[in-house]
Amino acid sequence: MAQTPVKVTVTGAAGQIGYALLFRIASGQLLGADVPVTLSLLEIPQAVKAAEGTAMELDDCAFPLLRGIEVTDDPNTAFNGVNVALLVGARPRSKGMERGDLLQANGGIFGPQGKAINDNAADDVRVLVVGNPANTNALIAQQNAPDVPAERFTAMTRLDHNRALSQLAAKLQVPVAEIKKMTIWGNHSATQYPDLFHAEVGGKVAAELVDETWLRDTFIPTVAKRGAAIIEARGASSAASAANAAIDHVFDWVNGTDWTSAAIPSDGSYGVPEGLISSFPVASRGGRWEIVQGLEIDAFSREKIDATVAELEEERSAVRELGLI
Numbered sequence: 001m002a003q004t005p006v007k008v009t010v011t012g013a014a015g016q017i018g019y020a021l022l023f024r025i026a027s028g029q030l031l032g033a034d035v036p037v038t039l040s041l042l043e044i045p046q047a048v049k050a051a052e053g054t055a056m057e058l059d060d061c062a063f064p065l066l067r068g069i070e071v072t073d074d075p076n077t078a079f080n081g082v083n084v085a086l087l088v089g090a091r092p093r094s095k096g097m098e099r100g101d102l103l104q105a106n107g108g109i110f111g112p113q114g115k116a117i118n119d120n121a122a123d124d125v126r127v128l129v130v131g132n133p134a135n136t137n138a139l140i141a142q143q144n145a146p147d148v149p150a151e152r153f154t155a156m157t158r159l160d161h162n163r164a165l166s167q168l169a170a171k172l173q174v175p176v177a178e179i180k181k182m183t184i185w186g187n188h189s190a191t192q193y194p195d196l197f198h199a200e201v202g203g204k205v206a207a208e209l210v211d212e213t214w215l216r217d218t219f220i221p222t223v224a225k226r227g228a229a230i231i232e233a234r235g236a237s238s239a240a241s242a243a244n245a246a247i248d249h250v251f252d253w254v255n256g257t258d259w260t261s262a263a264i265p266s267d268g269s270y271g272v273p274e275g276l277i278s279s280f281p282v283a284s285r286g287g288r289w290e291i292v293q294g295l296e297i298d299a300f301s302r303e304k305i306d307a308t309v310a311e312l313e314e315e316r317s318a319v320r321e322l323g324l325i
């Protein structure tokens with residue numbers, strides 16, 4: 001029997017990440033090489049024409065797995081029956097904009113999108129928020145979707161995870177595939193904590209294979225500030241690598257993995273207050289993320305985790321005060 005296509009909705013579809021992401025979804029890399037998909041491209045009215053242009057190009061690829069494309073500026077249409085929602089479109093910080101203004105502007109996007117997901121999505125919907133500030137935008141969407149299980153709302157720290165793998169592989173001159181158990185904790189921001197005390201290379205603890213100064217003064221800031229370094233070098237923010245990380249996140253969520261990093265709602269593990277959407281070491285089993293349990297947290301890591309979690313708490317308080325959640 002022919003398989004029913006999975007509906008994948010991408011917001012901000014006419015943006016840079018959208019352009020790097022849509023073709024890979026349509027080619028089968030998001031869900032698997034045997035899973036047909038339909039795509040819904042959500043944009044603001046001014047960018048619908050550009051998204052239609054991307055849809056024309058998608059048509060022109062004649063992807064065997066792509067069973068339909070819609071382009072719309074209506075969230076209720078875009079999320080109608082959606083199985084996988086990739087929330088990429090967001091309001092970037094502009095010059096002179098205060099953090100409260102940024103959160104308010106994004107509340108105006110992620111609140112209504114959360115509600116539209118609540119009212120229209122398929123029962124098995126999975127949501128990945130990429131648009132910044134990703135963790136708190138995910139919280140806003142989740143809190144506006146009370147009928148959807150809270151655990152279905154996640155935010156992307158997989159790009160940070162991949163950056164950490166790549167930096168460590170280069171330092172140790174080993175292939176990326178030899179590194180296991182990498183973890184990003186906390187917020188997708190400069191406070192994030194890339195943890196080498198649980199990462200392993202050839203069965204050895206990564207933190208013991210590098211000197212402490214490099215770990216503290218080079219590795220952590222390089223990973224945490226890589227987004228800014230890309231903007232500085234490219235004159236535009238990470239797009240292909242962000243799209244790649246979104247593909248990795250959803251593929252592993254659906255198909256399973258023993259260990260990666262994802263920002264998911266906290267159940268209180270590792271002292272992270274319940275409900276915060278924070279990055280953890282996670283496994284995916286049976287289509288659900290689980291926080292890896294039982295890790296010893298040393299004093300250095302505790303301080304770093306507490307700092308990034310404190311930032312998430314501040315963001316949650318700010319959006320509460322603004323009445324966004």
Ligand SMILES: NC(=O)C1=CN([C@@H]2O[C@H](COP(=O)(O)OP(=O)(O)OC[C@H]3O[C@@H](n4cnc5c(N)ncnc54)[C@H](O)[C@@H]3O)[C@@H](O)[C@H]2O)C=CC1
Pocket residue numbers: 011012013014015016017018042043044047088089090091092109129130131132133134156157159160188237238239242
């Ligand atoms: N979590 C992560 O690791 C990363 C997150 N990002 C974030 O991803 C977001 C998107 O980045 P780019 O694609 O480079 O930006 P972009 O500016 O090229 O594209 C954003 C698109 O979103 C659209 N948009 C704005 N409001 C919308 C709404 N209400 N509904 C639907 N579409 C809407 C815009 O029209 C635009 O086409 C940014 O917030 C960026 O900071 C970027 C890289 C990594």
Ligand SMILES: O=C([O-])CC(=O)C(=O)O
Pocket residue numbers: 132159226227228230237238
């Ligand atoms: O800062 C940005 O807009 C891009 C970003 O999140 C990243 O590259 O990690």
